[in-house]
Amino acid sequence: MSTAKLIAGHAVRRLRRQQGLSQAAMAEMLDISPSYLNLIERNQRPVSAALLVRLVETFDFDPRALTADAPGGGAAAMRRRLADPMFADLEIDRAELEEWLAAAPGGAEAFARAFDRWSGEGARAATPVAIDSTMMVRREIERWRNHFPDLDAAAEMLADELRMGAADLYGALTERLRVRHALSIRILPIDILPDTLVRLDLHARQIQLSEMLEGPARVFALTMQLGLLEARGEIDALTRGAAFGDRTAERLFRRYLGQYFAAALVMPYARFLRACEATGYDLPVLERRFAVSREQLAHRLTTLGRVGARGLPFFLMRLDRAGQVSKRYAGPAHPALVEAEGRCPLWRALSLVDRPGETLTELVEMEGGVRLLTMASGIEKAGRSISGVTARFVIVLGVEASLADGLAAARGRDLKGAATPIGPGCRRCTRPDCPQRSHPPMGRSLLTTERERRVAPLVFAGD
Structure with a gap:
């Protein structure tokens, strides 16, 4: 049973106000003191x-409402926004931060919405519907910390x-679906x-799979349907x-949960975590032991949040050759790298997009001194479009270097030695003297002179 504390001051306050009650009146109905209710509402x-x-x-409401709709997606999501260099x-x-969320939840939510719009998160999507639906799903996944125990x-x-x-x-799945x-x-x-790679034809009572799907993808398709x-x-x-309250978001979320179940079936929690710890999270070994793809494995590693049996707090990104992120999970790791829309050209992981099958382990350092060990893999998706284009991506797993001592990928590597200095894209990076810089940081004025030329192409105020 989970021993996690339920901190839900904003929800209790919202319930009290909906009922038109003072703190004293609500406290009397609940048989607690007004001072105790005040501490609850202040998240103390x-x-x-x-x-x-x-x-x-007393109030006949769904208890899940206590954890829903936290201002700005909750404290963890707000910390990710406040990690921005500015x-x-x-x-x-x-x-x-917790005092702010408790005292002014409306103001915190307004800040979160304004920051998301300003930072461009989703602003480049094709339609407002796509922005709202995908953001809703991401926020719900974050609220559960990407772990769904049921x-x-x-x-x-x-x-x-x-x-x-x-x-x-595969044979067991086929038989189960048939019987x-x-x-x-x-x-x-x-x-x-x-x-099309997978199609459910209910008229013919068939799950139709493309011949282009490889073994792990075929198993994944059947486990998701099951x-x-x-x-x-x-x-x-x-x-x-x-x-x-949005049909598109509901469908996206259901699809995500189906994929989550598929990964959990192929890589059952307890057995998978034991294998991770025994091998030092050796990715090639785990791939073969559970007969999964690198992307399936990487995603599963971000879901190990069971109380009393947690795995390492990995973050995950899937990037294309333009540096766009089509899958991400920040977890408790340093969020600036994962959440930023821009990508740092110094980060060598991006070079693997056009080199499927290759891997690269890199020690990087963010502004502020946080070090991350990143493990990147070039992948090529099954199938191709009618135009003949095959999708290629790079999958990146990362974890704070301070937690990476026991990793197979860290063997023989000095985690306190030289690291690649990277940032969350030029617009939001304030590192001076970067020879690869394409734009000054937002809010910083360029400094120009005709008397000298520096290695960094752009020099800005505040260096």
């Missing part, structure tokens, strides 16, 4: 289990059941599915709890 005391029961019984001199500590538990139980029935996972759900599997040639069928209750509950 958690909501106990007994008090949660009284809240539900706030570096403010030194806002955790206590000050899905993990259901997947782990099913994985054990399938292992007892057959050693071959329990009357679905057969059919592999179709590329001329039949020229631009999850949508057999973990439907858990997925429905999580989607309802998110309360998106």
Whole structure:
């Protein structure tokens, strides 16, 4: 059972105001002191289990509302925004941030929205619908810290059941889908599915897979479909709890949860974590042991948040050759690198986009001295478009160097030695004397002179 404290002052305050109650009146109804309620609303005391029961019984509301819609996505999301270099001199500590969220949740939410729009997060997407829907889903994933214990538990139980029935996972999945759900599997040639990799044909009762899908991708497709069928209750509950009010966001979230279940079934939590710790998170070994792709493995490594059995806090990025991010999870790691829209040209990981199959481990250092060990892999996606284009990306896993001593990727590497100095893109990086700089930092004036020429192409005020 989780021992995490429920800090939900903003939600309790919102409930009280919706009921039109003073703190004294609500405290009397809950049989607590007004001073204790005040501390709860200021996030200085958690909501106990007994008090949660009284809240539900007294006001007849969904207890999941206590963790929903935290201002700005909650303290973790707000810390990621405040990690931007332009706030570096403010030194806002955790206590000050929590006090702000408790005292002025509306103001905090307004700041978050303004910052997201200013920073360009999603601003380059094609339509406002795409911006709102994807941001809603990202915020919900962050709220759960990318760990959904009910899905993990259901997947782990099913994985054990399938292992007892057959050693071959693909065969076991095929049989399960046939017997329990009357679905057969059919592999179709590329001329039949020229631009589709997976299709569920309910009329023919078939899951149709493209011949272009490799083994791990075929297994993943079947496990995802099985999850949508057999973990439907858990997925429905999580989607309802998110309360998106947006059909596109709901569909995106359900698809994400199906993919989460698939990864949890192929890499069951306890067995997978033991393998990670025993091998020092050796990525090639884990790929082969669980018969997964590098992208599937990388994503699973960001979900190991079980209370009492946590894995290392990895962050994840999937980048294309333009430096655009199509998949990201910041986790508790330094957020400036993951959340920024711009990419640093000094970061060598980007060079792997056009070198599928190659890997690169790099020690980098952000402004402020935070060091990260990044492990990049070039990948090529299955299939191709009608125009003949094949999608290529680089998958980057990273973790703070201070936690990387036991990693297989860190063996023989001096984690306190020379590191590549990188930043969150030129517009938001304030490092002076960078020879690769293309733009001055936002808000900094350029300094020019005809008497000298420096190595850095752009010199700005505040160097």
